[in-house]
Amino acid sequence: MSLFFAILFYAASAILVAGLAAKIVGFARTPAPLNIPTTPAPTTPAGVVFRMFREVVFFESLFKGNLWIWAMGAMFHFGLALVLVRHLRYFTEPVWTWVAIAQPFGMYAGFLMAAGLAGLWARRFLVERIRYISTASDHLMLALLLVIALTGLGMKFLMHTDIVAVKAFFLGLMRFDIQSLPVHVGLYIHLFCVAALMIVFPFSKLLHAPGVFFSPTRNQADNPREVRHLAPWAAQLEKN
Amino acid sequence: MAGPEIKAPAFREFPTVPKIQPDSMAHLKCYVASEKIQGELGFPGKLADNWQETHDAVIKRMGELLEKYRSLRVFMDACVHCGSCTDKCHFFIGTGDPKNMPVARQELLRSVYRRYFTPAGKMFPALVGARDLTREVLDEWYNYFWQCTECRRCSVFCPYGIDTAEVTMAARELLDIAGYGQKYSNEIIGKVHRVGNNLGLPGPALIDTLTGLEEDVKDDTGCDVRYPVDEKGAEVLLVTPSADFFAEPHIDSTIGYGKVFHAAGISWTFSSKASEAGNFGLFIGNYEQMRKIALRVREAALELGVKRIVVGECGHAWRAAYAFWNTLTGIGAGANDPFAVELQKQLDPRYKQPSHICEVTWDLIQQGRLKFDKEANDHRIITFHDSCNVARGSRMGDYPGGQFDIPRNIIRAVANKFVDMAPETIGEKTFCCGGGGGVLNDELIELRVKGALPRMEALKRVVDDHGVNFMALICAICKAQFTKVVPYYGFKSGMIGGVHQLVSTAIKLGNEQ
Numbered sequence: 241m242s243l244f245f246a247i248l249f250y251a252a253s254a255i256l257v258a259g260l261a262a263k264i265v266g267f268a269r270t271p272a273p274l275n276i277p278t279t280p281a282p283t284t285p286a287g288v289v290f291r292m293f294r295e296v297v298f299f300e301s302l303f304k305g306n307l308w309i310w311a312m313g314a315m316f317h318f319g320l321a322l323v324l325v326r327h328l329r330y331f332t333e334p335v336w337t338w339v340a341i342a343q344p345f346g347m348y349a350g351f352l353m354a355a356g357l358a359g360l361w362a363r364r365f366l367v368e369r370i371r372y373i374s375t376a377s378d379h380l381m382l383a384l385l386l387v388i389a390l391t392g393l394g395m396k397f398l399m400h401t402d403i404v405a406v407k408a409f410f411l412g413l414m415r416f417d418i419q420s421l422p423v424h425v426g427l428y429i430h431l432f433c434v435a436a437l438m439i440v441f442p443f444s445k446l447l448h449a450p451g452v453f454f455s456p457t458r459n460q461a462d463n464p465r466e467v468r469h470l471a472p473w474a475a476q477l478e479k480n
Numbered sequence: 481m482a483g484p485e486i487k488a489p490a491f492r493e494f495p496t497v498p499k500i501q502p503d504s505m506a507h508l509k510c511y512v513a514s515e516k517i518q519g520e521l522g523f524p525g526k527l528a529d530n531w532q533e534t535h536d537a538v539i540k541r542m543g544e545l546l547e548k549y550r551s552l553r554v555f556m557d558a559c560v561h562c563g564s565c566t567d568k569c570h571f572f573i574g575t576g577d578p579k580n581m582p583v584a585r586q587e588l589l590r591s592v593y594r595r596y597f598t599p600a601g602k603m604f605p606a607l608v609g610a611r612d613l614t615r616e617v618l619d620e621w622y623n624y625f626w627q628c629t630e631c632r633r634c635s636v637f638c639p640y641g642i643d644t645a646e647v648t649m650a651a652r653e654l655l656d657i658a659g660y661g662q663k664y665s666n667e668i669i670g671k672v673h674r675v676g677n678n679l680g681l682p683g684p685a686l687i688d689t690l691t692g693l694e695e696d697v698k699d700d701t702g703c704d705v706r707y708p709v710d711e712k713g714a715e716v717l718l719v720t721p722s723a724d725f726f727a728e729p730h731i732d733s734t735i736g737y738g739k740v741f742h743a744a745g746i747s748w749t750f751s752s753k754a755s756e757a758g759n760f761g762l763f764i765g766n767y768e769q770m771r772k773i774a775l776r777v778r779e780a781a782l783e784l785g786v787k788r789i790v791v792g793e794c795g796h797a798w799r800a801a802y803a804f805w806n807t808l809t810g811i812g813a814g815a816n817d818p819f820a821v822e823l824q825k826q827l828d829p830r831y832k833q834p835s836h837i838c839e840v841t842w843d844l845i846q847q848g849r850l851k852f853d854k855e856a857n858d859h860r861i862i863t864f865h866d867s868c869n870v871a872r873g874s875r876m877g878d879y880p881g882g883q884f885d886i887p888r889n890i891i892r893a894v895a896n897k898f899v900d901m902a903p904e905t906i907g908e909k910t911f912c913c914g915g916g917g918g919v920l921n922d923e924l925i926e927l928r929v930k931g932a933l934p935r936m937e938a939l940k941r942v943v944d945d946h947g948v949n950f951m952a953l954i955c956a957i958c959k960a961q962f963t964k965v966v967p968y969y970g971f972k973s974g975m976i977g978g979v980h981q982l983v984s985t986a987i988k989l990g991n992e993q
Contacts, residue, residue: 263557270550273767275803278635278643279872280880280908287880295639304909305564305637313562313639363563369500370563372578373587375609377600378561443600444608448640451558456551457641462875464803465832468814473548474807477771478817 242421245431246413252438259442260450267454271471281462288461295458312359316385319353322346323392330407331414347396354389357382377444384433384440391430401427486926488968489574489933491940497567501576510626510923513661520670521769524659527618534658535613539596541657542650546597548767551646556593558640559583565634565644570912571627574930579624582634582644588620589651618658625651626662627927629917630763630796631868636908648917649765656764665918669760672773677722677756683709686755689725697735703989705742707734708749710784716741716748717781718837719757719801720792721956729977730959733793736980739987740841744849748790751780757797758956762804763918771808774800778809778823787828790835793978795867795955796916801834802874838954839876841983842886845893852986857895860950862982863942864888864900865935865962866910867955881907887954887979894986899946905938915961928961929968936969943971952979 282288294300299317302310326346329335361382364374395401402422412419421427440446453459461467470478515525528534546553565582567573572580579585587609594601594610601610611617630645655661671680681689690707697705708714718741724734741748754777761770781789789811791801806812810820812833827833844850864887870876876883884907891898905911914931942948953959953976963973 267550267554270547270553272550273548274807276551276643276646276873278632278641278908279875279883281875282880295641299639301637301641302562302564302639305568305639309562309564367563369497369566369578369581370561372500372502373561373563373566373581373583375561376606377608380607440600443598445558445560447557448560451554452640454550454554455558455641456554457635457643462880464806465812465834466814467806468810468812469807470815471548474767474771477768 241423241428242409242418245409245421245428245435246418248432248435249413252435256438256441263442263447264450267450271473272456272460272469273471273474275460275462275464275469276456277460277462278457279462281460283462285461288459292453292459296452309360309363312356312363314356315352316356316360319349319351319356322349323353323389330403330410333407333411350389350393350396354386354393357386357389361386381440381444381446384437388430388433388437391426391433394426395424395430399424399426486929486968488929488936488965491937491969495573495934495937498573498576500578502578505571505575505577505580505627505927506623508627508924508927509623510919510921511663512622513663513666517663517666517670518656518659518661520673521656521661521666523656523661523666526659528659531615534618538613538618538654538658541654542593543597545650545653546593549646549650551643552650554640555586555642555647556590556597559586559590559642562639564637564639565642568634568637569644570631570633570914570934571629571927571931574914574933575927579620580627585624585628586642586644586647588617588624589647592617618655618660621651622655622660625655626919626924629868629912629914629919629931631912631916632872633868633909633912636872645917649762651765652763653765656766661764662918664921664923665760665763669764669769669773672756672758672760672776676753676776678758678760679722679725681722681725681755683752683755686725686750686752690750693731693735693738697738701989703742705735705738705989707738710752711747711749712784714747714749714784714786716746716788716790716840717754717777717784717786718748718750718790718792719754719777719797720750720837721758721794721797722756723956723960724792725755727956727960729963729974729981730793730956732981732984733978734980736978736982736984736987737792737837739984739989740837740844740850740980743851743987743989744844749784749786751784753783754780757791757794757801759797759800760918762796762800770800770804774805774808774811777805778811778819781811782819782823782826785826787826788831788835789827789833790837790840792837793954793956793980795869795957796873797956798836798954799869799873802836805834836876836886838886838890838979841980842877842890845890851988851990852894853988854894854896854986856986857982858897860895860982861897861899861946861948862891862895862950862952863898863939863948864891864906864979865913865951865953865958866906867953867958868910868912868916870954871910872908887952890979891952891982894982899942899948901938901942905934911935911938913955913958913961914965916955916957920957920961925964929965932961932965932969936966936971939971940969950975950977952977952982954979
């Protein structure tokens with residue numbers, strides 16, 4: 241089983257990094273031929289950075305759009321962020337101070353994450369128009385994340401696993417020295433789903449994470465009278 | 481138009497999200513462009529007899545668009561179906577058809593994108609909602625991508641800024657490539673190339689109309705206000721939507737433009753070559769058409785030797801001018817092809833190029849160069865409708881949001897009674913009139929009436945609470961759409977008018993007899 245998970249995580253990491261890199265390169269290399277920020281938009285690059293910061297950290301547009309979705313989405317994402325920070329302790333020796341400080345917060349953030357996910361999923365059944373736009377993969381993605389959250393919480397609060405051994409396994413993976421993983425069904429499910437999530441990331445709607453940074457309506461400054469935005473393919477037209 | 485009588489949806493006391501009514505608008509389809517119309521624009525005349533041929537051409541073009549437009553590429557991948565946009569589209573609110581929810585409209589295209597351009601869609605189509613491009617899918621695109629006004633309201637509320645207008649434009653480009661163009665828009669683009677404006681008004685008719693207008697204004701005011709065409713050496717070239725030359729109430733704003741220049745002592749002219757500010761290339765998402773239409777303005781400016789280029793009251797025309805003219809043709813700063821360089825030398829760098837007529841008027845008001853008799857507008861209790869393309873696609877003045885303040889500042893400067901509609905229905909959250917983006921045709925009147933519901937509800941509130949009897953606008957399409965649809969909601973067409981109509985009413989021309 242340890243060997244299986246070792247291979248799985250090497251493969252998942254490779255697919256995640258290569259797949260995401262390919263997507264990001266694709267986004268970055270595609271020109272934005274016209275200036276299309278959704279106004280009122282900042283007129284300077286510094287303003288754009290500030291707008292993007294508000295968008296990524298506070299989900300500003302979603303806040304304007306729908307408070308319920310915003311609240312549940314924020315619970316899930318902030319919960320996830322804290323949980324990820326907490327998990328850094330499995331990959332660092334010695335554990336960084338700020339990661340150590342974040343531990344208790346990360347622990348309860350797991351509940352926040354699960355509650356947010358449950359709320360987001362409930363909408364897909366309960367709200368007519370959200371049900372209409374939901375695909376099987378929307379449900380699967382939420383299921384995957386929820387199983388990860390619940391098995392994680394389970395291992396913390398119900399059926400503990402040997403986290404020292406888990407840490408040894410992952411530190412070992414990072415040195416290409418495969419250690420044995422504790423025998424624990426909850427842990428197996430948790431790790432399997434995490435690997436699955438890493439694998440589907442570059443092929444799914446999870447691309448919204450890098451995508452938001454490349455969205456021209458949000459990352460462009462509103463300055464078209466002062467600056468020309470000529471794409472290379474559009475410049476070709478001028479030669480005719 | 482023949483057919484069943486259209487009934488406006490009832491006003492709702494507390495605007496709520498409508499219950500979904502699948503396919504309630506599936507019957508609505510605008511006329512398809514003829515082979516001749518298509519041919520003039522260089523598109524295939526009609527769908528190929530062999531479906532496979534059309535299929536391959538569309539998929540190939542989709543691949544090209546994904547390489548050309550970052551917006552499309554990111555928007556196809558980034559949507560998580562969160563639902564923030566689902567209750568934001570005026571067409572969904574008015575019709576309940578779930579395919580008029582922005583996310584669902586986009587899915588019509590995205591499902592095909594997934595099938596042909598993503599591994600998940602190639603391997604597990606049912607799981608991720610991917611489907612083959614079939615004739616039925618193309619028909620569905622035709623129905624629903626022509627039920628979008630590209631107003632961008634959904635993009636305001638999307639956490640990733642996904643802009644349905646960009647997706648709609650791409651879909652319309654694909655339809656054109658398939659030989660499945662829309663008659664209304666493509667015919668208009670043909671006319672702008674052939675005659676110089678969207679309405680097909682030839683130069684002599686234009687001059688005739690404007691001469692008549694000079695006489696009317698002389699009769700009304702006693703002043704020799706001029707409405708010149710093709711006058712070389714004028715300071716300002718004014719480019720306005722061609723509806724402003726004769727349609728009601730558009731012409732009242734045209735009268736106002738002339739009075740502003742007259743009162744400020746600025747020489748100006750229309751151009752018979754560029755007698756149209758509207759750019760329907762935007763509506764069909766075709767960069768080459770948009771550029772070709774914009775180039776007329778550059779040529780006219782060079783020929784006439786003007787120092788400034790000013791755009792009249794038109795929403796999408798202002799977006800095309802403000803946001804795209806510089807990129808498309810070098811009207812603005814930073815271009816370096818020979819024509820653009822020559823134009824830069826000619827244009828006066830003290831002014832923003834191009835400028836909106838509201839920017840011009842507001843500058844003059846601030847400089848104290850215009851005087852008003854505000855009481856002349858006292859019979860009007862005025863509200864202002866922010867037009868989508870101005871509100872969400874362009875700007876005026878020096879700071880973000882100037883496009884909201886400047887027209888309101890002008891109204892307050894020329895009239896005493898002004899009241900805004902509810903905050904969630906103005907500014908960047910403004911509701912579309914329901915007629916923009918190439919849907920202003922008779923075939924879609926049912927859609928246009930229903931799509932106006934949210935704006936009509938907001939208007940109804942200020943009419944009831946404040947006695948509003950005039951809705952001022954700065955968009956030719958909004959004016960045409962509203963005068964047609966407000967009677968369905970129990971209002972009079974006469975309550976719709978331009979901001980420069982108000983200016984025209986109150987302005988003092990200085991040499992009154």
